Amino acid sequence: MINTLDFSKRLQKVIEFYDETASSFAEKIGVQRSSISHILSGRNKPSLDFVMKVLHSYPEVELYWLMNGKGEFPKPQEKEQKPIQPQLSLNEIAQTASKSSEIEKIIIFYKNGSFKSYEN
Structure with a gap:
């Protein structure tokens, strides 16, 4: 089971690493700004579609790191x-x-x- 609070911390790390705002990040992955806000606050859990959009837009993000903190970010070249x-x-x-x-x-x-x- 995914820990929503830990996921939101890792997502925030991704957003900061790319020097994005929540709005620009949402636009880049193709979701509404409110989706980012709700996930970052821990109100909502991320959907599979959301996770796949993050991985597609930011290939340096590892799936296992994003989901459960195992692995590295950014992904080693x-x-x-x-x-x-x-x-x-x-x-x-x-x-x-x-x-x-x-x-x-x-x-x-x-x-x-x-x-x-x-x-x-």
């Missing part, structure tokens, strides 16, 4: 993995492996779970 560029063409690699086979696709998997696909 993921280090961009630079894909390894093959020095040979796919056909050259295929010819090296076997004269009769042709490579259709090469997929490189990174430790962070991302991947890059190269197709012939």
